[in-house]
Amino acid sequence: MVGEQVAHGEELIRLNEVYKIFGPQPRGRAFDLARQGLGKNEVQRLSGHVMGLDNVNFSVNKGEIFVVMGLSGSGKSTAIRTVNKLHDITHGEVFVDGVDVQELAGPDLQAFRREKMGMVFQHFALFPHRNIIDNTGYGLKVQKMAKHERDAASMKALSLVGLEAYADSMPNQLSGGMQQRVGLARALASDPDILLMDEAFSALDPLIRRQMQDELMDIQDELQKTILFITHDLNEALRVGNRVCIMKDGAVVQIGTPEEILTQPATGYVAEFVQDVDQGRVIQVHEIMGALDPLDAKLSLDDAIKALGSRPGAFVVDESGKPTGLLTRDDATRAESMGSSDLSAALRTDFEVTAKTATLNENYQAAGRGLPIAIVDAKGVLEGTLDPREILEEMGRVETLIDGFEREVFM
DSSP: OOSOOOOSSOEEEEEEEEEEEESSOTTSHHHHHHHTTOOHHHHHHHHSOEEEEEEEEEEEETTOEEEEEOOTTSSHHHHHHHHTTSSOOSEEEEEETTEEGGGOOHHHHHHHHHHHEEEEOSSOOOOTTSOHHHHHTHHHHHTTOOHHHHHHHHHHHHHHTTOGGGTTSOGGGSOHHHHHHHHHHHHHHTOOSEEEEESTTTTSOHHHHHHHHHHHHHHHHHHOOEEEEEESOHHHHHHHOSEEEEEETTEEEEEEOHHHHHHSOSSHHHHHHHTTSOGGGTOBGGGTOBOOOOBOTTSOHHHHHHHHTTOSEEEEEOTTSOEEEEEEHHHHHHHHHTTOOOGGGGOBSOOOEEOTTSBSGGGHHHHTTOSOEEEEOTTOOEEEEEOHHHHHHHHHHHHTGGGGSOOOOOO
């Protein structure tokens, strides 16, 4: 879905019609050209100014990881810097928890940044002459918190990232991944409502980067912070984000859940991106699950075959709605050919089960048996059926989505 899509929940951050133009006269001709709908390249050619943000609108809800993703020059880092007013904007509004950030200045702005949010940068920016606990608590020291209090807060933050044992170590004694964990702990030490993470894991090796993503998601499960996460890596965006905002040339191209971005790209630009993504790691079972249509255990085999219709298989459920057996067309035909009229004689109980939120990748091995998979809730009640053929069909459909768009050039 192009434009803004607001997830359910309490809104904490909002960018409303935000423009940011770099140059000596940002509110002059360049802004007029931008408002007329000219793109970044045309504005620069005609005015000599660079358009960083082009009518950007999005909101971030409390407790979600909202990822802004784009290539170099897309405006993603410019956008995050408007939230803590590291950038003044040319036009528009930036609200954080009801506060118009761009109207803040001096001590009010400093207090707002200190109390409301923490920031994690791509580069660790640790003080080489301070040990880990003092690096972690440096922001609290600036706030003039007593030493014993900030050490306690720092140790709590270090424990969240698994580094409490390194509190007395120096930065040069830690690996790059461990130093980035210290950067994250420093942002968490003051217990901010919001974390701003600008390419926080981009400098790490792939394996360490994935571990940091896992740690971030584990921490989020525990703390439920509001995280605005910037990355140029679509795989990372789809892995960690509750919602993803894709930007190009300073403008928002699409906002949606990872599944929506992958299965419903709004433009050829997005479709080209998602072509190289491992779709099975993102698409969840509920995207392709079949309708709930179980068989009555009291049916005769003949009636069950008729109820099965064209389906490859169907589940029989007990009184509580839990699946107790699977009837496939082959098993039914085999039992009938042997003269049986008893449904139970044709049922198999060695069926696989999964959850609606499981990914297709998590069901590949089970799908290899070629049998329908029962989709159950936390109590084991049947919610639908997963046909192994649907997995392959969905993967093929996503891979050919780009054919429906005129191929766009990455500029």
